Amino acid sequence: AVPAAADMMLEGGQEVDMVLLPKFLGILVFDQANEGAQEAHAELENPGELLFVGPTPENSVAGQIEIMTTSATQGQGAVMLSNNAGDQIVPSAQAAQEAGTRVVTWDSPIPSGDGEDVFVAQVDFGSIGVVMADMAHSILGGSGQMAVLSATPDAANQNAWIAAMEEALEDDKYADIELVDIVYGDDQAEVSYNRALALVDQYPDLGLIMSPTTVGIQASAKAMQDEGLCDQVRVSGLGLPAEMLSYTLNGCAPEFALWDFRDLGYLTYYTAYGLATGQLSGEIGETFTAGRMGEYTIEEDPGREGASRILMGPFTVYTADNVEAAAQ
Amino acid sequence: MTQPVLSLDHVSKRFGSTLALSDMSLVLFPGEVHAIVGENGAGKSTMIKIMTGIHQPSEGTVSVDDTVRTISGSQTARELGIAAIYQEPMVFPDLDVAENIFISQVGGGWLQNKAKQRREASALIERIGMDLDVDRAASGLTLAEQQAVEIARALSQDVRVLIMDEPTASLSAHEAEQLRRIARQLAADGVAVVYISHRLEEIFEVADRVTVIRDGEHISTRLITETDTDTMIAEMVGREVGNYFAKAKSHARDEVILSVGGLTLDGVFENIDFELRRGEVLAMAGLIGARRTDVALALFGIHPATSGTVAYKGEPLKITSPKQAMDAGIAYVSEDRRKLGLAMPMAIRANISLATLGDFLSKIGLINREKERATAHQFRQRLNIRTPDIETEVGMLSGGNQQKVMLAKWLNMQPDLLIFDEPTRGIDVGAKAEVHDLIRDFVKQGGAAIVISSDLPEVLAMGDRILVMREGEQMAILDHEEANQERIMALATGQDDLGRVAA
């Protein structure tokens, strides 16, 4: 590893074209990430272009592969990818790297780590598990049944987080918390809504629905509220303050967590810029300063051996006390 | 005379290269039955379609009540009181009979009054002299029944001009009679009736005036009293035609090719027994719904019979699919060319080779196009099919020429047993004679033929023996000598008491 040059400043003004590639267009959080990236883009006075292109929702996987390939053809300096294609993206990502395009993943990594320079992790996936377990613990008051309502069975990061949570639940502290089921709402409001209710019907003693996806948690909360079940079944997971405000205040979803996607975009841009301009090599241990967000280090990804990550964290746990402020 | 209700002035109609109508003029007066005769492809249907706004004239004008009108579509025609019954009947299979009749009725409020509708519908059907359950879905109707529905539909609106394009083509003598009565009656009520038919004898029963057209041109318009069959035919075909209804002598040989015993299709027909020799023509007579077609379909393997025996060329044969029948050398020329006979949007060539595609294939399964064309050309000459060329879509041809293409398809199979279902339906005298000759040649060369026909003169002209059916039962098999129209009708309608009918 290279000697960790104490906070190396990235020098701006270098021209490099970059692509910010979300899972698909039209989702709020990705637009927030774009705002962050644009902010960094301006800050670094990159004369090059920062493109925000993405596939359509129904064509996400094929679309991401296509855009990755085209970016390579265009000789983009870097592609910032919120991967929705799992390892299917690997060949095109590797091709891009061979073509001299840096591939930085954010929000959702490439599971195998192949074809990826570095993953900008919003939080430590392990600690998400712990945090979810803790939220469950405090909501259930230490004991009770909970079920998970995830996005799709293919959502790599949801799967990772659920795995992390299951691991965390091994701890004696959570001995009395029973994870009864994992179901999928396909990240669609109506499916998630119906799944949530089905869970309640199937497990009469269910105390908590843990939904590590913004669509799922909101739909579950609404479902519980509509059916007047909030007092017996609570909802928690990862959600947007703006969407969860009312449910947090009325106790349907007393606790939930999330990170700031603007920051994520901002940090991702800095990383990608550093790599694309050659100021960063991507070596483990390399440290740099990402503008307003301060110092970050490239480290090994504990979740995926052989892969490296930059850990943004920590993320905020929202409760009735702080949610209103965040929702503004 | 009173003022004309509808008139065509120097109307021409072009379809791409074909000139279907050229400089056609025609005047219709209220209260007359105006017959129009002409060979297949003469342009009769086209003229009708111009009157009803389906086609627009390429040149010339249409005027109603002496005022020039552009009839932009069948709705406009309706509003002007012009209704038509087309060559191929058209019903809505999913609606019941009553609804079929009143579906396009104008006015009458938003809601449909089922009871009232039913009453009026039955009244209309009765008036036509049909017996038909008006609550029944139209899907099961026979051609004749469908036709009845269409007529009723036309009658349900007060029409000023009623056009009938070969209305009796699919009707048996009995129903054709009824229909002509209706036509006369309408005329008496002041309606102008246009009556197209290839059955000249009925023209003389029904028409006041008759217009002859040939190759899209107006040849003559005469009072019916001032013309006769021969002149009419001569004008139609532009040549003399021999007496085409003369019965040729039988060519029957001894070898029995087909013997059917107790053939039954449950709920449809039962106990059909007959033998058929090489060189023989067996005619099947009967009213519509007599289920002759179904017998044919059973022999051809479309609706296999449920019981009974079929011996073919001596050996017993169980026919369960058309393929089987065809392999054995049995062919069936359907009565419904539009639905069952021809692939309308496809080329004449492709249609002719259809039943015998195997013969046109090379070892590796490629189609030998030269051979295909050659065959098509040959049949085009032999049956003189009127068409620009053999690549023309069959759908573009006139009814009669379509019929010829369908015959060609089956003749090319060189079958031993040919079943003709209404072989000359909608075919003009000239073509009729040709088809009859074709059938005769066919049997002369040792084939055997079953001819299903609702046209009694034809039955008598073709049949060496005549099998009469009624409601799915075999009434009798008459030898040609003992057969005559009265006798057949008597059997077909179930009043076998000869004395009374013949008298």
Added chain:
Amino acid sequence: MMRALSNLNPQTLRIIALLLVLALVILFFSTQISNYLNGRLFNRISSSVAIMALIATAQTLVILTRNIDLSVGSVVGFTAFATGSLIAAMPDLHPLLLVSFSMLFGACFGAFNGFFVAYARVPAIIVTLATMALFRSLLVEFADGKSITSSQLPQWLTSFPNTRLFELGQFQFRASFVIAVVIVIAVHIALQRLRVARKLYAIGSNPEAAEMAGINQKLTVFFAFVCAGALTGLAGFMFLARFGNITVVAGLGFELKSVAAAVVGGVNIFGGSGTVFGALIGAVLVDLIETSLVRWQLVSEFWREAVLGTLILTAVALDAVVMRRLVALRAAKHHEKREKEVTHG
């Protein structure tokens, strides 16, 4: 038994057959799932089926005319989003105005489809395949990364779908469900009684004949699409009210769900026959199966789709076979009748 049935008309038969299948499915699951048979089940299904019922009705109107509308999903999504943005912008807009906006908005999409199908004579499957993509794209453009959240919506809107109009024991009749059912029944009666509506059947039954019979096909088909659009728009409104949170994926995949519901409900995909009431039952059946499968211990989460596909297929196949038997019976009876008449007369 069969004989008795064969006296009824096909449409009634079909509905009876469907209700039988429905009963069977419920019976089956009640043996599989503990405390399955209770008011709760009804409440769940009834409130979740309300939206699909409307869409299936719309789909049926179009299918009857031998057309199809694959754009319903996109229309629902767009309408829901647009309605949401509108009410967010002017929170004290009168509810009725908002509803009529949704329906109008949907009707416009319907008119767009209808124009190309009826007047430009482009096959419906092509037009709507295209507009499905087109409308969705427009939505993404229009949404511009924002999404509608329930916090932006007035209280009355988010609460009305679940307001209980009346209860029968455990059975709660909620606004959304009641509205949906009322509309379905209204459309059902209209289709049977209105003369205009019969023309939908006529056109689907035999377009060529319709042309010859002087039915204004263009207008009728256009009319069908506009009505379907309006109904879909209403569904969009309900979608917004029920889920509150609207993103660009709203309504994704509804096109196939609605076609499935209609088809399972015995609507002939080639037009001419079928009822919206059947479509409603179809929607209920599909929804019931889906919901029950989630609760069925035997099948893991991952088996759901597989089983669902199988069940739909068998349901449709069963229906087809049974109907054929009955129709055959009718024909036989009819024949006998004729025979008798002949022998007597």
Added chain:
Amino acid sequence: MDKPSPLASMWAKVQTWEGFLVCALIFIVLMNTALSPQFMTLGNQINLFQLSIEKIIVALVMTFVIINAEIDLSVGSMMGLAACAFGYLFQMGVDPVLAIAIVLLIGAAGGALNGFFITTIGLPSLVVTLATLIGFRGLARVLVEDRGITDFPDWFDALGQQGWLGPVPFALIAFGVLFVCLYVLLQRTGFGRKTYVIGTNRDVAAFAGIDTNKHKMILFIMSGLVSAFAGLLYAARVGAVRGDVALGFELDIITMVLLGGVSIFGGSGTLLGTLLAILIVLNLRNGMALLNITGHIQTGVIGILLIASVLLPRVDVSTLLRGKKQQESGS
């Protein structure tokens, strides 16, 4: 018969739908070349095919199915099922070659299943394949659940990712070969002729002694088989499988076929048309992608193109005829 002037015959050719497509294609290619320097590079030209190779392969059989007046909505799910089945078997430690054989068998079986319900039970293909669209996807789900399967043998990945003849990958060659074979099959053989006749009017075909059920069965088995093959190619190209492989591909595939001038009501259309439509769609998408036009606008443009594809050649077939065809193919 007098020969028309060469110019006139040229014009006549242009007026055909295929002719129009050729012109459109040329225009698009020229535009792309002018607007983006990378377009005409060999790499991009190959990528352009590679990115949708599975779809365009299936589009070839879909052409048969639609000309036959049927439709197969289950192709996307079958591709997914095939890919997942391969992944599953591979994980089970089954020898990849054997696995491939089994997967192809599954494809044929799936097609036969569709065929059975369509021919023997007599259900509309739209309905049957709509159900199997759900069912096959479900089976894929059952096989891989929430796992993503990867690390296939190198030769397998290479098949999808590396050049086979020079820079040309295996899949592209397979496409070429398949196109030629299917072209001959459809346009020159008795089988092809039957496909058209049945599509035009099933009853007429039946009355001419053609076993329409057998024919349709064969077509659907073909469709299933080729879809499975395409699914394998996909797995090889992306080197990993997951439950959502090829989700929603059916619509893109059908779009291409219809764009090629194949009548949705059967009986008319050619493989050449389909090929041209494929080229147009691929070039258009690639061109737009190179110009950084985002996904939803691309789809929108294709959508508009689809409607235009019917409006522009607005010549022959009257709606009546269309209606009739559909009715007969339906009954």
